[in-house]
Amino acid sequence: MEGDKRFWRAVLLALPLAVFAVFVIWPLASSFYYSFTNWNGFNPDYDYVGLDNFQKIYTDKLFYQAAINTALWMIAAILLPTALGLGLALLIDSSVPGSAAFKSIFYLPICLSAVVVGQIWVWIYQPDWGLLNTVLEAMSGERLRYAWLAKPDTALWSVIVAWSWQQTGLSMVIFLAGLTTIPEDLLEVCEIEGATTAQRIRMVVIPLLTPATVVVIALSVINSLKGFDILYIMTGGGPFNSSDTLAMHMYNESFKKYLMGYGSAISVVLFLIALTIIRVYFRQLRKVDELYG
Amino acid sequence: MARLVLEDVTKRFGAVIAVDAVDLQIEHGEFVVFVGPSGCGKSTMLRTISGLESVSAGRILIGDRDVTHVAPSRRGVAMVFQSYALFPHMTTAENIGFGLRLARVPKDEIARRVTDVAKTLQIEALLDRYPRQLSGGQRQRVAIGRSIIRDPEVFLFDEPLSNLDAALRVRMRLEIARLRDRLDATMVYVTHDQTEAMTLADRIVVFNQGHIEQIGAPVELYDAPANLFVAGFIGAPAMNFIPAEIEAGENGKANVRFGAVSLPIGREAAEGKVTFGVRPEHLSVAAESEHDFLGRVEIVEKLGAESLVYLQTGFSKAPITMRIPPELSVHAGEEIPVRVGRKRLHLFDAEGRVI
Amino acid sequence: MADAAVLPPARPPFNPWPAVIFVALIVLALLFLAPTAGVLLSSVKTTREIALGALWSIPAELYLGNYAEVLANPAVHRYLLNTVLVSAPATVASIALGALAGYVFAKLPFRGSNLLFLVIVSGMFFPPQVILIPLFRLFNAMNLIDTLWPLIVIHTAMGIPICTLLMRNFFATVPNALREAAILEGANEWQVLIRVALPLSLPALAVLATLQFTWIWNDFLWPLIFTQSDEKRTIMLGIVNLRGQYSVAWGVQGALSLIASLPTLVVFLFFQRYFIKGMTMGAVKG
Numbered sequence: 010m011e012g013d014k015r016f017w018r019a020v021l022l023a024l025p026l027a028v029f030a031v032f033v034i035w036p037l038a039s040s041f042y043y044s045f046t047n048w049n050g051f052n053p054d055y056d057y058v059g060l061d062n063f064q065k066i067y068t069d070k071l072f073y074q075a076a077i078n079t080a081l082w083m084i085a086a087i088l089l090p091t092a093l094g095l096g097l098a099l100l101i102d103s104s105v106p107g108s109a110a111f112k113s114i115f116y117l118p119i120c121l122s123a124v125v126v127g128q129i130w131v132w133i134y135q136p137d138w139g140l141l142n143t144v145l146e147a148m149s150g151e152r153l154r155y156a157w158l159a160k161p162d163t164a165l166w167s168v169i170v171a172w173s174w175q176q177t178g179l180s181m182v183i184f185l186a187g188l189t190t191i192p193e194d195l196l197e198v199c200e201i202e203g204a205t206t207a208q209r210i211r212m213v214v215i216p217l218l219t220p221a222t223v224v225v226i227a228l229s230v231i232n233s234l235k236g237f238d239i240l241y242i243m244t245g246g247g248p249f250n251s252s253d254t255l256a257m258h259m260y261n262e263s264f265k266k267y268l269m270g271y272g273s274a275i276s277v278v279l280f281l282i283a284l285t286i287i288r289v290y291f292r293q294l295r296k297v298d299e300l301y302g
Numbered sequence: 303m304a305r306l307v308l309e310d311v312t313k314r315f316g317a318v319i320a321v322d323a324v325d326l327q328i329e330h331g332e333f334v335v336f337v338g339p340s341g342c343g344k345s346t347m348l349r350t351i352s353g354l355e356s357v358s359a360g361r362i363l364i365g366d367r368d369v370t371h372v373a374p375s376r377r378g379v380a381m382v383f384q385s386y387a388l389f390p391h392m393t394t395a396e397n398i399g400f401g402l403r404l405a406r407v408p409k410d411e412i413a414r415r416v417t418d419v420a421k422t423l424q425i426e427a428l429l430d431r432y433p434r435q436l437s438g439g440q441r442q443r444v445a446i447g448r449s450i451i452r453d454p455e456v457f458l459f460d461e462p463l464s465n466l467d468a469a470l471r472v473r474m475r476l477e478i479a480r481l482r483d484r485l486d487a488t489m490v491y492v493t494h495d496q497t498e499a500m501t502l503a504d505r506i507v508v509f510n511q512g513h514i515e516q517i518g519a520p521v522e523l524y525d526a527p528a529n530l531f532v533a534g535f536i537g538a539p540a541m542n543f544i545p546a547e548i549e550a551g552e553n554g555k556a557n558v559r560f561g562a563v564s565l566p567i568g569r570e571a572a573e574g575k576v577t578f579g580v581r582p583e584h585l586s587v588a589a590e591s592e593h594d595f596l597g598r599v600e601i602v603e604k605l606g607a608e609s610l611v612y613l614q615t616g617f618s619k620a621p622i623t624m625r626i627p628p629e630l631s632v633h634a635g636e637e638i639p640v641r642v643g644r645k646r647l648h649l650f651d652a653e654g655r656v657i
Numbered sequence: 658m659a660d661a662a663v664l665p666p667a668r669p670p671f672n673p674w675p676a677v678i679f680v681a682l683i684v685l686a687l688l689f690l691a692p693t694a695g696v697l698l699s700s701v702k703t704t705r706e707i708a709l710g711a712l713w714s715i716p717a718e719l720y721l722g723n724y725a726e727v728l729a730n731p732a733v734h735r736y737l738l739n740t741v742l743v744s745a746p747a748t749v750a751s752i753a754l755g756a757l758a759g760y761v762f763a764k765l766p767f768r769g770s771n772l773l774f775l776v777i778v779s780g781m782f783f784p785p786q787v788i789l790i791p792l793f794r795l796f797n798a799m800n801l802i803d804t805l806w807p808l809i810v811i812h813t814a815m816g817i818p819i820c821t822l823l824m825r826n827f828f829a830t831v832p833n834a835l836r837e838a839a840i841l842e843g844a845n846e847w848q849v850l851i852r853v854a855l856p857l858s859l860p861a862l863a864v865l866a867t868l869q870f871t872w873i874w875n876d877f878l879w880p881l882i883f884t885q886s887d888e889k890r891t892i893m894l895g896i897v898n899l900r901g902q903y904s905v906a907w908g909v910q911g912a913l914s915l916i917a918s919l920p921t922l923v924v925f926l927f928f929q930r931y932f933i934k935g936m937t938m939g940a941v942k943g
């Protein structure tokens with residue numbers, strides 16, 4: 010029996026583990042290796058340069074800018090869609106008519122790609138005839154012509170708005186799924202004990218949504234770390250690197266300037282950031298498991 | 303004084319009438335148990351009293367105040383759910399103090415009252431545990447604790463013990479009885495367990511298909527059921543029902559006849575077809591000369607403190623159940639003489655009403 | 658009591674909240690729809706009408722020329738075909754591999770399997786940039802740059818973490834007794850997986866099919882790195898590329914975007930019924 014199990018474990022795990030090891034684990038490890046070299050992407054030859062690349066990070070002003078932007082981006086790109094999605098889920102769950110239609114409308118943008126979303130919002134932010142300026146001008150009566158994406162002050166935030174518009178639907182769907190798992194009798198206890206709507210949401214519903222929240226945050230982190238596409242499409246990291254993130258910076262250094270060694274060093278830093286987030290995440294997950302498991 | 307009055311209360315779910323024009327008065331301090339088969343509307347009745355369900359028609363008064371359209375939290379009721387309904391993310395103390403926290407009672411007062419309640423229920427050691435770390439019986443106490451801390455006028459229990467194993471159920475039943483004596487509040491308790499109903503209740507309300515069949519003290523329902531339904535529902539094993547006829551007897555009094563048996567009922571009654579009911583404990587194995595009929599033993603169930611005997615007879619298709627002392631030795635296949643106790647004979651007319 | 662019963666019962670108080678919530682949702686829905694609606698509107702207008710400054714207004718007449726233009730463009734056909742050739746196999750392969758691994762983690766755990774599971778799942782969190790350069794070097798050495806192979810392989814590999822996670826969570830809800838009963842009947846683990854566990858996990862498959870297909874179809878980074886010639890471009894790169902060709906033809910651009918988004922919309926609508934259920938069982942209750 011146990012021999013059988015061992016055989017099947019090996020058979021079933023062989024392929025997934027092989028693919029994962031060769032195309033994810035191995036490249037991850039190699040990134041570390043290349044970060045100590047000066048490979049340029051074409052030349053088969055390269056030299057070992059020790060910690061040079063990491064020292065360069067230390068003095069790279071653009072890196073700092075990108076790191077700060079990454080932090081801003083991740084915080085906003087996680088908080089906004091999560092909060093909005095939760096709000097929408099709570100509204101829709103209050104048994105309004107047409108809830109199915111609302112769900113589809115809010116979910117729709119998730120099906121669109123970063124390229125398409127980027128294009129839509131580039132049009133919205135367009136200075137001359139964009140929807141945003143058109144509406145603002147109609148309301149204020151003045152000619153505005155504000156170039157949202159071309160001004161360092163607003164470029165990153167404009168992309169964050171577009172991003173939130175796209176991602177909110179996903180959090181909403183997950184929160185809706187979470188709401189269906191809250192036992193009816195717990196809500197009835199709130200009613201009998203006299204909880205106001207606000208108290209019920211704060212003290213009972215949101216805590217009980219913790220498992221859903223964990224999933225939403227995880228997906229938001231994953232998606233926002235990958236949020237390279239939409240920045241690339243909408244601003245390309247500009248103007249003047251004001252919307253550069255680490256992912257964008259790494260791409261530019263590696264594939265525009267062909268400094269693959271330096272790019273690898275940046276990706277190692279990205280990896281370490283991701284690792285920290287994963288550790289925090291799994292610690293949370295254990296806590297959640299203990300209470301709700 | 304928290305008198306609970308239901309006037310003509312009806313609750314419909316679409317076409318289903320779950321509670322059908324119920325009138326009921328429960329006095330202050332009374333412990334009333336709702337019993338009835340599954341799906342007869344007990345829970346719905348309780349939930350309309352709590353306000354979790356709105357009534358379709360009728361009025362509900364608590365302490366002479368019309369609460370028909372008052373929010374559940376303003377009715378002065380507390381409810382203990384079958385599933386306990388404890389918040390998984392709150393400790394025992396937080397669960398018990400939940401209502402006080404909602405009402406923004408100061409923290410130290412909450413702590414004091416939670417400790418008091420925990421002492422009463424002997425769960426002080428568990429105050430910092432989460433529901434997942436508690437056993438079924440402990441969870442039940444926490445749920446009860448949450449209901450008593452607010453000093454409600456009316457307690458509502460919906461099958462609170464049905465998720466517990468048999469031994470624990472007996473213990474918790476005693477605790478609830480103790481609580482009942484201590485609290486001086488009105489209590490409504492739903493169960494389908496007869497023993498719970500008989501041991502706890504001041505009065506039992508028997509429900510069937512949304513309406514009340516009979517209201518009365520436990521012994522009253524047992525000794526004088528008002529109809530076939532109550533007679534069959536109360537008592538385990540159930541009362542034997544035998545198709546019979548009333549015929550004229552001596553001194554103008556009537557006899558009941560089934561098969562070859564004719565028993566004096568000691569009073570007058572109109573002649574005609576009836577259902578004759580007799581409880582298993584009122585049948586006994588008799589000396590040869592005193593027996594009323596002979597029955598062939600089909601099965602003997604030895605329960606230790608007593609034995610149940612199922613008899614085949616000529617006058618009843620269903621086997622007749624009798625309760626006998628354990629030391630009497632009776633075997634399957636045997637034919638035994640049976641005597642019917644004369645004092646507790648029940649007769650029901652064609653509509654099932656007691657005669 | 659008789660006289661009390663004649664009194665009409667007091668009325669329940671009027672509750673304004675449902676109406677307020679409904680109106681709020683309508684407003685939010687309009688806000689959420691506006692961007693997509695704008696593109697839809699632009700796609701049925703002539704370039705002239707748009708150039709006159711009416712990108713966001715209701716079109717004077719329904720003009721389908723933009724769609725005709727896009728659909729007649731052979732480049733678009735190529736882009737769409739390439740994207741299908743990447744998305745379909747990579748979606749299927751990643752779910753299949755995730756199911757294999759998920760089954761072992763759920764039903765055949767071993768010493769250290771939890772740790773291995775965590776290692777695989779953490780793969781979800783790494784930004785793709787982290788493995789970009791080594792993979793570029795690897796596929797370069799294999800002479801596979803500017804083919805679709807790297808895309809299929811990478812999407813399959815990068816999909817393994819989420820697929821394994823969801824499938825494991827789902828398989829965990831399949832009662833052990835079912836597996837044991839099947840084994841007693843003489844089935845082997847493979848047959849249990851195929852005949853018992855998978856049929857019970859259709860919602861999870863629906864969720865994964867939707868998520869994986871959408872991510873892969875919409876991906877931009879990997880094709881940007883691994884394809885160079887127009888022959889091998891996927892649709893998302895194609896849209897960006899065609900922007901030059903249709904630089905002021907906003908309507909054509911809009912039509913192109915919508916056509917490129919159609920497959921993911923269809924997949925979502927198709928699996929929508931299972932989606933929430935799958936999310937509930939596979940993710941939220943995990």
Ligand SMILES: Nc1ncnc2c1ncn2[C@@H]1O[C@H](COP(=O)(O)OP(=O)(O)O)[C@@H](O)[C@H]1O
Binds near residue numbers: 315320339344347
């Ligand atoms: N929310 C509801 N919607 C529709 N029917 C219901 C609902 N609640 C109860 N019922 C119906 O009302 C009847 C009484 O149910 P219930 O009060 O739960 O019975 P009991 O508690 O005595 O078993 C049943 O027929 C049940 O199906």
Ligand SMILES: [Mg+2]
Binds near residue numbers: 344345
């Ligand atoms: Mg019930």
